[in-house]
Amino acid sequence: MNVITRFAPSPTGYLHIGGARTAIFNYLFAKKHSGKYLVRIEDTDKKRSSEKAIKAIHKGLNWLKVNSEYKIIYQSQNFNSHIKVAYELLEKGFAYKCFLNSDELEKLRIKSRENGIPIKSPWRNKKEQGKNQNKEFVIRLKMPSNGTTTIDDIVQGKVTVKNEILDDMVILRSDNTPTYMLSSVVDDNNMKITHIIRGDDHFNNAFRQIQIIKYLDWNIPYYAHIPLIHGTDGTKLSKRHGATSLFDYHNLGYTSEAMFSYLLQLGWSTKNDQDYFMDRATKLFALEKVNKSPAKFDLKKLNHINAKILNNMNVNDVYKLVIDKFKLSLSNEEQKRFKSLLPELVKRVQVYTDLEDEFDWLFQKNFFCKDKNFQSQLQKHNLMLKEIGSRLQKCEWTIESIKNCLNQYILQNSLTFKVIGPILRMALTGKTNSPDLVSIIYELGCTITANRLNYEY
Numbered sequence: 302m303n304v305i306t307r308f309a310p311s312p313t314g315y316l317h318i319g320g321a322r323t324a325i326f327n328y329l330f331a332k333k334h335s336g337k338y339l340v341r342i343e344d345t346d347k348k349r350s351s352e353k354a355i356k357a358i359h360k361g362l363n364w365l366k367v368n369s370e371y372k373i374i375y376q377s378q379n380f381n382s383h384i385k386v387a388y389e390l391l392e393k394g395f396a397y398k399c400f401l402n403s404d405e406l407e408k409l410r411i412k413s414r415e416n417g418i419p420i421k422s423p424w425r426n427k428k429e430q431g432k433n434q435n436k437e438f439v440i441r442l443k444m445p446s447n448g449t450t451t452i453d454d455i456v457q458g459k460v461t462v463k464n465e466i467l468d469d470m471v472i473l474r475s476d477n478t479p480t481y482m483l484s485s486v487v488d489d490n491n492m493k494i495t496h497i498i499r500g501d502d503h504f505n506n507a508f509r510q511i512q513i514i515k516y517l518d519w520n521i522p523y524y525a526h527i528p529l530i531h532g533t534d535g536t537k538l539s540k541r542h543g544a545t546s547l548f549d550y551h552n553l554g555y556t557s558e559a560m561f562s563y564l565l566q567l568g569w570s571t572k573n574d575q576d577y578f579m580d581r582a583t584k585l586f587a588l589e590k591v592n593k594s595p596a597k598f599d600l601k602k603l604n605h606i607n608a609k610i611l612n613n614m615n616v617n618d619v620y621k622l623v624i625d626k627f628k629l630s631l632s633n634e635e636q637k638r639f640k641s642l643l644p645e646l647v648k649r650v651q652v653y654t655d656l657e658d659e660f661d662w663l664f665q666k667n668f669f670c671k672d673k674n675f676q677s678q679l680q681k682h683n684l685m686l687k688e689i690g691s692r693l694q695k696c697e698w699t700i701e702s703i704k705n706c707l708n709q710y711i712l713q714n715s716l717t718f719k720v721i722g723p724i725l726r727m728a729l730t731g732k733t734n735s736p737d738l739v740s741i742i743y744e745l746g747c748t749i750t751a752n753r754l755n756y757e758y
Protein backbone atom coordinates (compact mmCIF):
# COMPACT_ATOMS: atom_id res chain seq x y z
CA MET A 302 0.00 0.00 0.00
CA ASN A 303 1.23 3.51 -0.78
CA VAL A 304 0.79 5.19 2.55
CA ILE A 305 -0.43 8.79 2.45
CA THR A 306 -0.99 10.76 5.65
CA ARG A 307 -1.96 14.33 6.28
CA PHE A 308 -1.74 16.91 9.03
CA ALA A 309 -4.82 19.10 8.80
CA PRO A 310 -4.64 22.08 11.14
CA SER A 311 -7.28 24.79 11.30
CA PRO A 312 -5.46 28.13 11.10
CA THR A 313 -7.28 29.82 13.94
CA GLY A 314 -4.35 30.54 16.26
CA TYR A 315 -0.84 29.40 17.01
CA LEU A 316 0.38 25.83 16.46
CA HIS A 317 -0.55 24.01 19.65
CA ILE A 318 1.91 21.44 20.99
CA GLY A 319 -0.83 18.80 20.62
CA GLY A 320 -1.11 19.69 16.93
CA ALA A 321 2.65 19.61 16.58
CA ARG A 322 2.70 16.10 18.01
CA THR A 323 -0.03 15.02 15.56
CA ALA A 324 2.13 16.41 12.75
CA ILE A 325 5.15 14.45 14.01
CA PHE A 326 3.16 11.20 14.16
CA ASN A 327 1.80 11.71 10.64
CA TYR A 328 5.24 12.63 9.34
CA LEU A 329 6.96 9.64 10.92
CA PHE A 330 4.33 7.14 9.92
CA ALA A 331 4.56 8.22 6.28
CA LYS A 332 8.36 8.18 6.33
CA LYS A 333 8.51 4.79 8.00
CA HIS A 334 6.39 3.37 5.18
CA SER A 335 8.14 5.34 2.43
CA GLY A 336 4.87 7.12 1.86
CA LYS A 337 3.73 10.71 1.43
CA TYR A 338 3.06 13.19 4.18
CA LEU A 339 0.79 16.08 3.22
CA VAL A 340 -0.26 19.24 4.99
CA ARG A 341 -3.76 20.57 4.48
CA ILE A 342 -4.74 23.91 5.92
CA GLU A 343 -8.39 23.68 6.94
CA ASP A 344 -9.31 27.29 6.35
CA THR A 345 -13.00 26.75 5.71
CA ASP A 346 -14.08 28.92 8.60
CA LYS A 347 -13.12 32.21 6.99
CA LYS A 348 -14.09 34.26 10.05
CA ARG A 349 -11.75 32.39 12.37
CA SER A 350 -8.91 31.65 9.96
CA SER A 351 -6.06 34.08 9.43
CA GLU A 352 -2.90 34.51 7.39
CA LYS A 353 -1.02 35.05 10.61
CA ALA A 354 -2.11 31.66 11.92
CA ILE A 355 -1.12 29.97 8.64
CA LYS A 356 2.34 31.52 8.94
CA ALA A 357 2.59 30.39 12.56
CA ILE A 358 1.75 26.81 11.56
CA HIS A 359 4.46 26.76 8.89
CA LYS A 360 6.97 28.37 11.21
CA GLY A 361 6.31 25.70 13.83
CA LEU A 362 6.40 22.80 11.35
CA ASN A 363 9.60 24.11 9.76
CA TRP A 364 11.21 24.50 13.16
CA LEU A 365 10.46 20.86 13.98
CA LYS A 366 11.47 19.86 10.44
CA VAL A 367 8.13 18.18 9.82
CA ASN A 368 6.68 20.35 7.10
CA SER A 369 5.49 18.65 3.96
CA GLU A 370 7.75 18.46 0.94
CA TYR A 371 4.63 18.48 -1.26
CA LYS A 372 2.38 21.36 -2.24
CA ILE A 373 0.41 22.66 0.72
CA ILE A 374 -3.32 22.19 0.26
CA TYR A 375 -5.77 24.90 1.24
CA GLN A 376 -9.17 23.45 1.93
CA SER A 377 -11.07 26.58 0.95
CA GLN A 378 -9.78 26.20 -2.62
CA ASN A 379 -11.65 22.90 -2.89
CA PHE A 380 -15.06 24.29 -1.95
CA ASN A 381 -16.60 23.48 -5.31
CA SER A 382 -15.80 19.81 -5.10
CA HIS A 383 -17.24 19.69 -1.56
CA ILE A 384 -20.46 21.34 -2.72
CA LYS A 385 -20.68 18.91 -5.62
CA VAL A 386 -20.49 15.98 -3.22
CA ALA A 387 -23.22 17.48 -1.02
CA TYR A 388 -25.51 17.58 -4.06
CA GLU A 389 -24.48 14.10 -5.12
CA LEU A 390 -25.51 12.81 -1.69
CA LEU A 391 -28.77 14.72 -2.05
CA GLU A 392 -29.50 13.25 -5.44
CA LYS A 393 -28.75 9.74 -4.25
CA GLY A 394 -31.14 10.17 -1.34
CA PHE A 395 -28.43 10.07 1.34
CA ALA A 396 -28.96 13.69 2.26
CA TYR A 397 -31.91 16.06 2.39
CA LYS A 398 -32.72 19.73 2.34
CA CYS A 399 -33.78 20.98 5.72
CA PHE A 400 -35.87 24.17 5.73
CA LEU A 401 -36.11 24.65 9.48
CA ASN A 402 -35.91 28.27 10.51
CA SER A 403 -33.84 29.26 13.51
CA ASP A 404 -36.77 29.15 15.97
CA GLU A 405 -37.80 25.71 14.83
CA LEU A 406 -34.23 24.50 15.02
CA GLU A 407 -33.82 25.87 18.53
CA LYS A 408 -36.96 24.00 19.64
CA LEU A 409 -35.56 20.84 18.12
CA ARG A 410 -32.24 21.38 19.87
CA ILE A 411 -33.93 21.78 23.26
CA LYS A 412 -36.00 18.65 22.67
CA SER A 413 -32.92 16.77 21.58
CA ARG A 414 -31.04 17.83 24.71
CA GLU A 415 -33.95 16.90 27.00
CA ASN A 416 -34.50 13.46 25.50
CA GLY A 417 -30.90 12.72 24.70
CA ILE A 418 -31.78 11.95 21.11
CA PRO A 419 -29.71 13.29 18.24
CA ILE A 420 -31.07 15.95 15.94
CA LYS A 421 -33.10 14.54 13.09
CA SER A 422 -35.02 17.18 11.24
CA PRO A 423 -38.66 16.52 10.28
CA TRP A 424 -37.56 17.35 6.72
CA ARG A 425 -35.74 14.02 6.69
CA ASN A 426 -38.89 12.26 5.65
CA LYS A 427 -40.76 15.04 3.90
CA LYS A 428 -40.88 15.39 0.20
CA GLU A 429 -39.56 18.78 -0.83
CA GLN A 430 -42.50 21.09 -1.28
CA GLY A 431 -42.66 23.50 -4.11
CA LYS A 432 -43.54 26.48 -1.92
CA ASN A 433 -40.24 26.06 -0.07
CA GLN A 434 -38.17 26.24 -3.19
CA ASN A 435 -37.09 29.83 -2.58
CA LYS A 436 -36.61 29.44 1.16
CA GLU A 437 -33.22 29.10 2.84
CA PHE A 438 -32.15 25.56 3.54
CA VAL A 439 -29.20 23.54 4.75
CA ILE A 440 -28.29 20.08 3.52
CA ARG A 441 -28.18 17.41 6.19
CA LEU A 442 -26.78 13.91 5.91
CA LYS A 443 -29.40 11.24 6.41
CA MET A 444 -27.74 9.06 9.03
CA PRO A 445 -28.68 5.39 9.05
CA SER A 446 -31.25 4.98 11.81
CA ASN A 447 -30.74 1.27 12.47
CA GLY A 448 -27.76 -0.94 12.96
CA THR A 449 -24.32 -0.11 14.22
CA THR A 450 -21.06 1.37 13.00
CA THR A 451 -17.75 -0.15 13.98
CA ILE A 452 -14.36 1.46 13.64
CA ASP A 453 -11.27 -0.62 14.21
CA ASP A 454 -9.03 2.22 15.28
CA ILE A 455 -5.31 1.45 15.33
CA VAL A 456 -4.89 3.21 18.68
CA GLN A 457 -8.33 3.04 20.30
CA GLY A 458 -9.13 -0.52 19.23
CA LYS A 459 -12.47 -1.75 17.92
CA VAL A 460 -15.34 0.53 18.94
CA THR A 461 -18.97 0.09 17.95
CA VAL A 462 -21.74 2.67 18.24
CA LYS A 463 -25.44 2.43 17.55
CA ASN A 464 -26.37 4.43 14.48
CA GLU A 465 -29.41 5.83 16.25
CA ILE A 466 -27.15 8.11 18.28
CA LEU A 467 -25.77 9.84 15.17
CA ASP A 468 -27.30 13.21 14.34
CA ASP A 469 -28.23 14.27 10.84
CA MET A 470 -25.29 16.62 10.60
CA VAL A 471 -25.28 19.63 8.35
CA ILE A 472 -22.95 19.16 5.39
CA LEU A 473 -23.84 22.33 3.46
CA ARG A 474 -24.79 25.58 5.17
CA SER A 475 -27.56 27.87 4.02
CA ASP A 476 -24.98 30.19 2.44
CA ASN A 477 -23.88 27.25 0.27
CA THR A 478 -20.61 26.75 2.17
CA PRO A 479 -19.61 23.20 3.12
CA THR A 480 -18.98 22.30 6.76
CA TYR A 481 -15.76 20.82 8.14
CA MET A 482 -17.53 17.46 8.51
CA LEU A 483 -18.02 17.26 4.76
CA SER A 484 -14.94 19.10 3.47
CA SER A 485 -12.54 17.04 5.49
CA VAL A 486 -13.93 13.72 4.19
CA VAL A 487 -14.02 14.89 0.57
CA ASP A 488 -10.48 16.22 0.72
CA ASP A 489 -9.20 13.06 2.38
CA ASN A 490 -10.74 11.06 -0.43
CA ASN A 491 -9.41 13.32 -3.18
CA MET A 492 -5.97 13.27 -1.59
CA LYS A 493 -6.13 9.46 -1.35
CA ILE A 494 -5.32 9.56 2.35
CA THR A 495 -4.77 6.03 3.60
CA HIS A 496 -4.29 6.76 7.31
CA ILE A 497 -6.06 9.42 9.31
CA ILE A 498 -3.94 10.14 12.36
CA ARG A 499 -5.39 12.88 14.57
CA GLY A 500 -6.39 13.77 18.11
CA ASP A 501 -9.00 11.59 19.77
CA ASP A 502 -11.25 14.63 20.16
CA HIS A 503 -12.19 13.76 16.57
CA PHE A 504 -13.03 10.13 17.30
CA ASN A 505 -16.77 10.91 17.57
CA ASN A 506 -16.59 12.70 14.24
CA ALA A 507 -15.15 9.60 12.61
CA PHE A 508 -18.38 7.65 13.21
CA ARG A 509 -20.34 10.38 11.45
CA GLN A 510 -17.85 11.07 8.69
CA ILE A 511 -17.51 7.43 7.78
CA GLN A 512 -21.19 7.40 6.73
CA ILE A 513 -20.40 9.74 3.84
CA ILE A 514 -17.59 7.43 2.78
CA LYS A 515 -19.88 4.41 2.92
CA TYR A 516 -22.73 6.10 1.05
CA LEU A 517 -20.38 7.03 -1.78
CA ASP A 518 -18.57 3.73 -1.78
CA TRP A 519 -15.19 5.37 -1.28
CA ASN A 520 -12.19 3.63 0.29
CA ILE A 521 -12.39 3.65 4.04
CA PRO A 522 -9.10 4.91 5.47
CA TYR A 523 -7.39 3.46 8.52
CA TYR A 524 -7.98 5.56 11.60
CA ALA A 525 -5.61 6.25 14.47
CA HIS A 526 -7.01 8.61 17.08
CA ILE A 527 -4.31 9.62 19.49
CA PRO A 528 -5.11 10.61 23.07
CA LEU A 529 -4.80 14.29 23.88
CA ILE A 530 -1.95 15.69 25.94
CA HIS A 531 -2.78 16.40 29.56
CA GLY A 532 -1.05 18.48 32.22
CA THR A 533 0.63 16.77 35.17
CA ASP A 534 -2.63 17.15 37.11
CA GLY A 535 -4.39 14.92 34.58
CA THR A 536 -6.59 17.62 33.03
CA LYS A 537 -6.49 18.60 29.37
CA LEU A 538 -3.43 20.72 28.69
CA SER A 539 -4.23 24.42 28.79
CA LYS A 540 -2.45 27.71 29.37
CA ARG A 541 -2.85 27.10 33.09
CA HIS A 542 -0.14 24.48 32.78
CA GLY A 543 2.29 26.79 30.96
CA ALA A 544 2.97 27.53 27.31
CA THR A 545 0.83 25.54 24.89
CA SER A 546 2.10 27.16 21.72
CA LEU A 547 4.91 25.17 20.13
CA PHE A 548 6.85 28.25 19.11
CA ASP A 549 6.79 29.65 22.64
CA TYR A 550 9.15 26.82 23.48
CA HIS A 551 11.50 28.04 20.80
CA ASN A 552 11.39 31.50 22.36
CA LEU A 553 11.97 30.04 25.82
CA GLY A 554 15.24 28.46 24.69
CA TYR A 555 14.31 24.88 23.87
CA THR A 556 15.93 23.24 20.88
CA SER A 557 13.89 21.85 18.06
CA GLU A 558 15.48 18.42 18.62
CA ALA A 559 14.40 18.38 22.28
CA MET A 560 10.87 19.39 21.40
CA PHE A 561 10.65 16.78 18.66
CA SER A 562 12.02 14.07 20.90
CA TYR A 563 9.83 14.99 23.86
CA LEU A 564 6.59 15.35 21.89
CA LEU A 565 7.24 11.98 20.33
CA GLN A 566 7.66 10.46 23.78
CA LEU A 567 4.27 11.85 24.72
CA GLY A 568 2.32 8.92 23.49
CA TRP A 569 4.82 6.71 21.74
CA SER A 570 7.26 4.57 23.61
CA THR A 571 10.32 2.73 22.49
CA LYS A 572 13.29 1.18 24.24
CA ASN A 573 16.16 3.49 23.65
CA ASP A 574 16.41 7.28 24.24
CA GLN A 575 18.15 7.65 20.88
CA ASP A 576 15.10 6.23 19.13
CA TYR A 577 13.21 9.46 19.77
CA PHE A 578 15.38 11.41 17.36
CA MET A 579 14.33 11.99 13.80
CA ASP A 580 16.73 9.65 12.01
CA ARG A 581 15.93 6.63 14.15
CA ALA A 582 12.27 7.40 14.70
CA THR A 583 11.61 7.45 10.94
CA LYS A 584 12.74 3.82 10.90
CA LEU A 585 11.04 2.66 14.08
CA PHE A 586 7.79 4.56 14.52
CA ALA A 587 4.75 2.30 14.86
CA LEU A 588 1.18 3.41 15.51
CA GLU A 589 0.48 0.16 17.31
CA LYS A 590 2.85 1.32 20.05
CA VAL A 591 0.98 4.57 20.64
CA ASN A 592 -0.49 4.70 24.12
CA LYS A 593 -4.22 4.57 24.56
CA SER A 594 -4.25 6.75 27.64
CA PRO A 595 -3.46 10.47 27.64
CA ALA A 596 0.16 11.48 28.00
CA LYS A 597 1.14 14.01 30.66
CA PHE A 598 3.20 17.00 29.68
CA ASP A 599 5.97 17.23 32.23
CA LEU A 600 8.18 20.31 31.95
CA LYS A 601 10.85 18.75 34.18
CA LYS A 602 11.30 15.91 31.74
CA LEU A 603 11.44 18.29 28.79
CA ASN A 604 14.05 20.39 30.63
CA HIS A 605 16.11 17.31 31.28
CA ILE A 606 16.01 16.28 27.62
CA ASN A 607 16.80 19.81 26.48
CA ALA A 608 19.79 20.08 28.82
CA LYS A 609 21.15 16.78 27.59
CA ILE A 610 20.77 17.80 23.97
CA LEU A 611 22.39 21.20 24.54
CA ASN A 612 25.36 19.51 26.17
CA ASN A 613 25.81 17.07 23.33
CA MET A 614 25.46 19.69 20.64
CA ASN A 615 28.33 20.92 18.53
CA VAL A 616 29.63 24.16 20.06
CA ASN A 617 29.13 26.08 16.80
CA ASP A 618 25.45 25.13 16.77
CA VAL A 619 24.88 26.25 20.36
CA TYR A 620 26.83 29.40 19.59
CA LYS A 621 24.56 30.15 16.65
CA LEU A 622 21.42 29.64 18.76
CA VAL A 623 22.71 32.02 21.42
CA ILE A 624 23.94 34.67 19.00
CA ASP A 625 20.55 34.67 17.22
CA LYS A 626 18.64 34.78 20.47
CA PHE A 627 20.56 37.61 22.11
CA LYS A 628 21.48 39.44 18.92
CA LEU A 629 25.11 39.56 20.02
CA SER A 630 27.64 41.15 17.78
CA LEU A 631 31.08 40.04 18.91
CA SER A 632 34.59 40.78 17.78
CA ASN A 633 36.69 37.86 16.53
CA GLU A 634 38.50 37.72 19.81
CA GLU A 635 35.23 37.72 21.77
CA GLN A 636 33.80 35.00 19.55
CA LYS A 637 36.80 32.81 20.25
CA ARG A 638 36.51 33.50 23.97
CA PHE A 639 32.82 32.70 23.98
CA LYS A 640 33.15 29.48 22.01
CA SER A 641 35.90 28.22 24.31
CA LEU A 642 33.84 28.75 27.43
CA LEU A 643 30.47 27.81 25.96
CA PRO A 644 30.65 24.05 26.65
CA GLU A 645 31.27 24.84 30.32
CA LEU A 646 28.56 27.50 30.48
CA VAL A 647 26.02 25.24 28.84
CA LYS A 648 26.46 22.67 31.62
CA ARG A 649 24.84 25.17 33.97
CA VAL A 650 21.54 25.67 32.16
CA GLN A 651 18.60 23.67 30.92
CA VAL A 652 17.45 26.15 28.29
CA TYR A 653 19.84 28.30 26.31
CA THR A 654 17.96 31.52 27.09
CA ASP A 655 19.21 31.12 30.67
CA LEU A 656 22.76 31.44 29.38
CA GLU A 657 22.43 35.20 29.50
CA ASP A 658 22.96 35.13 33.26
CA GLU A 659 25.98 32.93 32.74
CA PHE A 660 27.82 35.04 30.21
CA ASP A 661 26.82 38.60 31.12
CA TRP A 662 30.27 39.18 32.70
CA LEU A 663 32.17 37.89 29.73
CA PHE A 664 31.89 40.81 27.34
CA GLN A 665 31.53 43.82 29.60
CA LYS A 666 34.22 46.38 28.85
CA ASN A 667 34.40 48.10 32.23
CA PHE A 668 33.46 45.22 34.40
CA PHE A 669 33.30 45.36 38.16
CA CYS A 670 31.45 43.14 40.61
CA LYS A 671 28.14 44.83 41.43
CA ASP A 672 27.04 42.63 44.30
CA LYS A 673 27.29 44.68 47.51
CA ASN A 674 28.09 41.67 49.74
CA PHE A 675 30.83 40.53 47.42
CA GLN A 676 32.24 44.05 47.16
CA SER A 677 33.17 44.18 50.84
CA GLN A 678 35.00 40.87 50.53
CA LEU A 679 36.83 42.11 47.45
CA GLN A 680 37.79 45.25 49.34
CA LYS A 681 39.24 43.13 52.11
CA HIS A 682 41.35 41.22 49.63
CA ASN A 683 42.34 44.21 47.55
CA LEU A 684 46.06 43.73 47.98
CA MET A 685 45.96 40.06 47.23
CA LEU A 686 44.00 40.63 44.02
CA LYS A 687 46.41 43.35 42.89
CA GLU A 688 49.40 41.17 43.61
CA ILE A 689 47.95 38.26 41.63
CA GLY A 690 47.07 40.70 38.85
CA SER A 691 50.60 42.00 38.58
CA ARG A 692 52.09 38.49 38.69
CA LEU A 693 49.76 37.38 35.92
CA GLN A 694 50.78 40.37 33.81
CA LYS A 695 54.30 39.07 33.82
CA CYS A 696 53.39 35.52 32.98
CA GLU A 697 53.41 33.84 29.60
CA TRP A 698 49.78 33.52 28.48
CA THR A 699 49.26 29.77 28.47
CA ILE A 700 46.98 27.66 30.63
CA GLU A 701 50.03 25.95 32.12
CA SER A 702 51.85 29.17 33.10
CA ILE A 703 48.69 30.74 34.52
CA LYS A 704 48.17 27.67 36.65
CA ASN A 705 51.80 27.74 37.80
CA CYS A 706 51.61 31.42 38.58
CA LEU A 707 48.55 30.94 40.82
CA ASN A 708 50.08 27.91 42.51
CA GLN A 709 53.28 29.79 43.25
CA TYR A 710 51.35 32.61 44.86
CA ILE A 711 49.42 30.11 46.98
CA LEU A 712 52.59 28.34 48.11
CA GLN A 713 54.55 31.50 48.88
CA ASN A 714 51.71 32.88 50.98
CA SER A 715 50.79 29.58 52.66
CA LEU A 716 47.25 29.78 51.31
CA THR A 717 45.01 27.25 49.61
CA PHE A 718 43.13 27.43 46.37
CA LYS A 719 39.92 27.26 48.41
CA VAL A 720 40.78 30.66 49.88
CA ILE A 721 41.83 32.54 46.79
CA GLY A 722 39.58 30.78 44.25
CA PRO A 723 36.21 32.27 45.28
CA ILE A 724 37.66 35.79 45.64
CA LEU A 725 39.32 35.69 42.24
CA ARG A 726 36.11 34.38 40.73
CA MET A 727 34.06 37.21 42.25
CA ALA A 728 36.47 39.80 40.96
CA LEU A 729 36.53 38.33 37.47
CA THR A 730 32.93 37.24 37.00
CA GLY A 731 30.88 38.76 39.83
CA LYS A 732 29.72 35.22 40.67
CA THR A 733 30.47 32.45 43.10
CA ASN A 734 30.00 29.84 40.45
CA SER A 735 31.55 29.79 37.01
CA PRO A 736 33.59 27.58 34.72
CA ASP A 737 37.13 26.64 35.67
CA LEU A 738 39.02 29.69 36.94
CA VAL A 739 42.23 29.14 34.98
CA SER A 740 40.22 28.82 31.74
CA ILE A 741 38.41 32.05 32.55
CA ILE A 742 41.65 33.92 33.15
CA TYR A 743 43.12 32.51 29.99
CA GLU A 744 40.08 33.42 27.88
CA LEU A 745 39.61 36.89 29.32
CA GLY A 746 43.22 37.63 28.41
CA CYS A 747 45.92 39.45 30.28
CA THR A 748 44.66 43.02 30.04
CA ILE A 749 41.04 42.37 30.96
CA THR A 750 42.07 40.08 33.83
CA ALA A 751 44.50 42.65 35.21
CA ASN A 752 41.91 45.44 34.95
CA ARG A 753 39.33 43.43 36.83
CA LEU A 754 41.80 42.44 39.56
CA ASN A 755 43.02 46.01 39.94
CA TYR A 756 39.58 47.55 40.37
CA GLU A 757 39.35 49.66 43.54
CA TYR A 758 36.35 48.49 45.55
Ligand code: GLU
Nearest residue numbers: 309310311343485499503
Ligand atom coordinates in the same frame (compact mmCIF):
# COMPACT_ATOMS: atom_id res chain seq x y z
N1 GLU B 1 -8.83 20.72 11.36
C1 GLU B 1 -9.01 19.83 12.45
C2 GLU B 1 -8.34 20.37 13.69
O1 GLU B 1 -7.49 21.25 13.58
C3 GLU B 1 -8.42 18.48 12.20
C4 GLU B 1 -9.29 17.67 11.40
C5 GLU B 1 -8.77 16.30 11.05
O2 GLU B 1 -7.60 15.98 11.31
O3 GLU B 1 -9.57 15.57 10.47
O4 GLU B 1 -8.66 19.95 14.77
